[in-house]
Amino acid sequence: MTWTQRLARGGPASGYLMIRYLKSVVLFAATPISLLLGWLVPGVTAGLVRLANSELDRAGRYVGRSDVPQLPPATPRGSADVVTLLRDKSFKRSLWLYLGVLAAVPEFAIAMFAVFAVPSAVLSGLLWPLDPGNFNMMGVAIDSWWDVLWLVPLQSVVGLGLLGWVAPAVARGHANAVIKLLTPSADQLETARLSQRVEELTRTRAGAVDSHGAELRRIERDLHDGTQAQLVSLAMRIGVAKQVMADDPEKAAKLLDDARDGAEQAMHELRGVLRTMYPPILQDRGLAGAVSALAARCPLPVELRMGELGQVPAPVEAAAYFVVAESLTNVTKHSAAGRVDLLMERRGRELYLEITDDGIGGARINEQADLLGRGSGLHGMLHRVQAIDGQLELRSPIGGPTTIEVILPCE
Known part of the structure; x- marks a missing residue:
């Protein structure tokens, strides 16, 4: 390593130590206040953990x-929960930070001397005649030019040595010590990961249950308001036809014709309800064919890129289909887009889906629809994806473009 390279390391090292x-x-x-309030105010001790993570x-x-792994966040606790x-x-583990406090002063002295030794030597060598005896280098007062001749080179050499060798070594040693002392153990990381996983599953399963309940209520409402009404009307027409058949065969025949039309209408509505549960097109044409059909029916031009999908489980197929259908519907209704790019491919054990439009952006995932009717569909989509342990990410800055990325596990 050349002299230039060694000296170049000194700047970042000194900055790190400062x-x-x-x-x-x-x-x-902050220690006195922390000792008084840390046990009482959870945010104080949680701040120490955040400081350790920043270190x-x-x-x-x-x-x-x-x-380098980060410490898990401080355990949630109530006030005075010691x-x-x-x-x-x-x-x-964050308490190890106080060991660094003991080393801070000598490390700071090394960094300051490494950075300012040479400039200080030059300035002192030039300005000492203004106030002889009150300028000093290396702890020696400057009274003559002879002092300048040997003290300026000496302080400069010491400063360059500290800058090129000592400060980087101290900084690296300190950084390695911080990593060794503050890094959480493997057991702690695993426990934190499992706790986070339990929280995530609890949240997603609760959302899935809510979404499933809402779906059941929708199906019940569709059956009650549509198919059931048609069947009741059908039964009444058949009953009336039975009563008038002997006296007025023509009227009975007309009522039976109406009943037949009602039966066909009820079957049509029932098929519509079933399609929302598991679209028959998935069974007939598979996921690739079903998504291609959705793209073909979209009023906007859709650039469809379909990779090799392989064997996809039925729940994943249904989730991917409804994500595409809901996304294209949202784009058509709300985005003012001119085109849509749709990518679907298999990436290892996951199905990857990306839908991008060139619209006005500003899409958000809301539990309730906003004044323009946006957001609630994306919320339902998120629940559907999380229910099968998938991930959904929405990027929609104001002005666009809007991108929805979905990753669905296939195993």
């Missing part, structure tokens, strides 16, 4: 590691 010093000063200054992130970036606080592994 920032470490400032954080240590803040931590040290881990900065240390990882300094040593060039992107795989038992939960003392059991919180993230909080207890």
Whole structure:
């Protein structure tokens, strides 16, 4: 490594040590208040965990590691819940930050001397005649040019040595120590991952149950208001026809014709309800054919890119179909788009779906529709995707474009 390269490392190293010093000063200054209020106010101890994570992130970036895991967030607790606080592994590991406070002052001194040694030596060597005896270098007062001749080179060499060798070594050593002391254990990470997974499954399953309940209510309403009404009318017409058949055969025949039309209408409405549960086109043409049919029926031009899908489970097929159908409906109604790009392909064990339009953007996922009728469909779509452990991401800045990305597990 050349001299230039070594000296170039000194700037980032000194900057890292200086920032470490400032954080240590803040931590040290906040300690008395933390001791008084930390047990009472959950946010105080949670802030210590966040500070530890910021230290881990900065240390990882300094040593060039992107795989440094973060501490799980502080365990939620009530005010004055000391038992939960003392059991919180993230909080207890964050206390190692106070060890860095002890090293902050010497590290800061090294960083300051490494950065300012040479400029200070040059300025002192030029300005000492203005106030002889009150300028000093390396702790020695400057009274003559002879002092300048040997102190300026000496301080410059020491400063360059600190900048090129000592400061980078201290900074790297400190960063490695931070990573070693603050990184959570594998058991803690696994416990946090499982806890997060349980929370996520609880939330998604609750959403799936709500969505399923809403779907059942919709089906019940459709059957009650449509098919059931048609069947009641059909029974009444057949009953009337039976009563008048002997006296007025022509009227009875007309009533039976009306009943036949009503039966056909009821069958048509019943098929419509069944299609919303599991579209028959999926059974007949598969997912690729069903999505192609949706794209062909869309009023807007759709650029369809279909990769190899392989074997897709029926629940995933249904979810993907309804996502495409709802997305194209939303684009047609609300986006003012001129075209749509639709990509569907298999990526390993997952089905990947991306729908992009060039409309006005501003789409949001809301539990209730807004004044323009937007948002609730996307909320139902999200529940449908999460119910089978999938992921949905919406990007829709004002002015567009709008992109919906969906990942559905196929195993």
